[in-house]
Amino acid sequence: MTLRLTQALAAALLLFVASATLLPLAALIQQVGQLSVVQALSDVWIQRVIKFSIWQAALSTGLSVGLAIPVAIALSREPRFIGRQSLLNVFSLSLVMPTLVAIFGIVAVYGRTGWANGWLQQLGLPEFNLYGLNGILLAHVFFNLPLATRIFLVALDGIPPAHWRLSSQLGFHGWTRVRRLEWPAIRAQVMGTSLLIFALCLTSFAIVLTLGGGPRATTIEVAIYQAIRFDFDLSMAVSLALIQLFIAISVLWLGSIWKQEVPMAFSSLSAQDQWRPKSRLRSLNVLIIFIASGFVLLPVVGLLVSAIDPAFFSVLKAASTVKAFVNTLLVAISSAILCFVMALGLLLIARHCHYRLKLQRTSQAVRLLGNVILVMPPLVLGTGLFLLLRPYADVFSLALLLVILINALLALPFVLRILDAPIHQQAQSHDRLVQSLGIAGWSRFRLLDWPTLKPAAGLSMGIAASLSAGDLGAIALFGSDRVTTLPLLLYQRMSSYRLQEAAVTAVLLLLTCLLLFTLSQWLTKSRSKDVNP
Amino acid sequence: MTLELENVSITLGTQTFSFSLSARASEVHAILGKSGSGKSTLLNLIGGFLTPSHGRMTWHNENLIPLPPEDRPITTLFQAHxxxxxxxxxxxxxxxxxxxxxxxxxxxxxxxxxxxxxxxxxxxxxxxxxxxxxxxxxxxxxxxxxxxRPVLLLDEPFGALDETTRGEMLSLTKDVISSRNLCVLLVTHNPDDADFLNAFKHTILNGRI
CATH class of the missing domain: 1.10.8 (Helicase, Ruva Protein; domain 3)
Known part of the structure; x- marks a missing residue:
């Protein structure tokens, strides 16, 4: 490839990512003309929405992180516990499980007619009301407790074996071991993890929409949706979006003060060969592991049980289901590939800036560009794109394309993080060698980059595909009766109380996500050695 | 056939380096110095991974400075990787x-x-x-x-090896460079390596040779 062509491609990619993320916001601001942020802020209802958004996110974060610490310690202390690996697998399941699917399972267990209320009734206890703050917290903990646990477990696995042996010789037990050994390892991750979870909960959409149960428990994100979809009050939507942007940027800014990279918690966790001092409180550990497993597993079981029904196959074969399924596959695969290409391009540009041009700041700025989307509410992105394209095309006929683009952008920060490490590491150790041998362009990608990237590529595309397959936000905005995906179909069936059909849809969606996740990892698994003369 | 460096200079951070050196084909030159003294900086300049702010660098009277690393008459054995x-x-x-x-x-x-x-x-x-x-x-x-390539740069290539292996590698290196008339620059912190290869010794002091 000639230098010119490479430069042109790089410039085109930067322009595309920058305009796809920033132009929609600009279009919105222009459309509104006059912003009424101050006016919005003085509205009592808006004030309540903002307060509630922050309050529920803070509570969710506190609960998830607080509960994850004992679970991680218990798991770390029992490296040979039989159910450990399967529990960790279930924990990773909740990382790829679509929000709506989990919500369905949670409703099956904790809803009005769910199992939990049945048990409470038998014990003569008052009914548990899922809808409102309770449900939001429960769902947020369901998703973020496993995330935090995995991050903390990686930190605990990072304690050097000599320290474990030392702590055993010095007679650290129970609380002393927590204070001297385990807490210091976890503490380094607590702030970063909390901010990550806070940001996720602050912008959470599907959970609040379905479990919030009304205007009392509404977050900014849901208020934006309502302003756009029901009131078509763009001025209000933009004001809300700017308020949310301000809060999200403040959170990110807080995060940069602590300067910690939160590991993405996708790394493999295998404590098989790790020695741990005997724990005196084995039964407590087992109890904690048991409760945590139950909490995460029950909704999955609840979902599967409610899907078992004679009508299972007829719902599967229904034309609407099949159409949504095909659309879901199309969206997931396309946005995973688009996302991977964008991420790879950005990282290669960043690498070139860092190692060849010695422009460290530019390199960071390129990576930051891919992360801007973290603070941009997806609905704002969608609405902005809607306004940008409306003069030129029938936006609803472009629904799938827009959904693909939005989902690819949303997955970009995750994919960037996963691919960054292998690309950066190889450049750090080998770039001078690569330069002196004159390996460049396509040869460099084919011979050096792709082989080292393959596992990370599989993982990142698997995550991007399952995130996109399960996303409700973008399709809720652009979807219609003509164009649905499985999440939208599931939402429609749930909100019209066709629970049987919803259960089948949810199981199908879950299986689709799992299939996409395993398939992309399988496709990029390194096979036995390739060409040799 | 001579590799010539004349006041090849670069400033990295607060430290300024300036190197002058002349090495002919089938000669071995050893660059000695403590870690951080600028040994790697010298090799990075010769290899083309750093661009000097001024100075002259030639091989056989050909100016090396505008050439990208792969086109230089130079090949490097790095310490690792x-x-x-x-x-x-x-x-x-x-x-x-x-x-x-x-x-x-x-x-x-x-x-x-x-x-x-x-x-x-x-x-x-x-x-x-x-x-x-x-x-x-x-x-x-x-x-x-x-x-x-006529010029071989050795960037502490034996640093991470144990004594026996190091001895074997040194004799192998000695054999191959004498049979190929190479111009060799060896960066090391071990004067014994330099002696074994009958090298001219240079020491970097305050960023200068």
Whole structure:
């Protein structure tokens, strides 16, 4: 490839990512003309929405992180516990499980007619009301407790074996071991993890929409949706979006003060060969592991049980289901590939800036560009794109394309993080060698980059595909009766109380996500050695 | 055939370096100095990984400064990471002939020959991870030889090896450089290595030679 062509491609990619993320916001601001942020802020209802958004996110974060610490310690202390690996697998399941699917399972267990209320009734206890703050917290903990646990477990696995042996010789037990050994390892991750979870909960959409149960428990994100979809009050939507942007940027800014990279918690966790001092409180550990497993597993079981029904196959074969399924596959695969290409391009540009041009700041700025989307509410992105394209095309006929683009952008920060490490590491150790041998362009990608990237590529595309397959936000905005995906179909069936059909849809969606996740990892698994003369 | 450096200078952070040196074909020059004294900076300047702010650098009266690393009459054996872990030993060496790894059959013969020369016959199909540290450096050296560049830069290539392996590598290096009339620059913190290779010794003091 000639230098010119490479430069042109790089410039085109930067322009595309920058305009796809920033132009929609600009279009919105222009459309509104006059912003009424101050006016919005003085509205009592808006004030309540903002307060509630922050309050529920803070509570969710506190609960998830607080509960994850004992679970991680218990798991770390029992490296040979039989159910450990399967529990960790279930924990990773909740990382790829679509929000709506989990919500369905949670409703099956904790809803009005769910199992939990049945048990409470038998014990003569008052009914548990899922809808409102309770449900939001429960769902947020369901998703973020496993995330935090995995991050903390990686930190605990990072304690050097000599320290474990030392702590055993010095007679650290129970609380002393927590204070001297385990807490210091976890503490380094607590702030970063909390901010990550806070940001996720602050912008959470599907959970609040379905479990919030009304205007009392509404977050900014849901208020934006309502302003756009029901009131078509763009001025209000933009004001809300700017308020949310301000809060999200403040959170990110807080995060940069602590300067910690939160590991993405996708790394493999295998404590098989790790020695741990005997724990005196084995039964407590087992109890904690048991409760945590139950909490995460029950909704999955609840979902599967409610899907078992004679009508299972007829719902599967229904034309609407099949159409949504095909659309879901199309969206997931396309946005995973688009996302991977964008991420790879950005990282290669960043690498070139860092190692060849010695422009460290530019390199960071390129990576930051891919992360801007973290603070941009997806609905704002969608609405902005809607306004940008409306003069030129029938936006609803472009629904799938827009959904693909939005989902690819949303997955970009995750994919960037996963691919960054292998690309950066190889450049750090080998770039001078690569330069002196004159390996460049396509040869460099084919011979050096792709082989080292393959596992990370599989993982990142698997995550991007399952995130996109399960996303409700973008399709809720652009979807219609003509164009649905499985999440939208599931939402429609749930909100019209066709629970049987919803259960089948949810199981199908879950299986689709799992299939996409395993398939992309399988496709990029390194096979036995390739060409040799 | 002489490598000439005349006040080749660069400022990195607050430290300014300036190097002058003259090394002819079939001579070995050893650069000594504490870590952080600027030994790697010198090799990075010669190799083309850093651009000097001023000064002259020539090989056989040809100006080297505008040339990219791959076009310089120079090849480097780095301290570590000379091999790509996912490519076989043979492929790693073959990159010295074609960076696209597209070789004719006589090229592959040359690859096998040079692997023989460094004492690694029959290891062509192995992945680097199966080789010891000394063997990995031999593969790196094999590729340097195959590139047929008149100037060989050795960047502490024996630093990470144990005493016995280090001795073996030194004799191998001595053999191959004398039979090929190479101009060698060796960066090391060990004066014994320099003596063994009958090298001219230079010491970097306050960023200058």
């Amino acid at each position: 000379n091999l790509f872990d996912h490519l076989t030993v043979r492929q790693n060496v073959a990159l010295g002939i074609s960076p696209k790894l597209k070789l004719k059959s006589q090229d592959w013969d040359a690859v096998n020959q040079v692997l023989d020369d460094v004492g690694l016959p029959n290891r062509g199909d192995a992945l680097p991870i199966k080789l010891s540290g000394g063997e990995q450096q031999r593969v790196g050296l094999a590729r340097c030889l195959l590139r047929k």
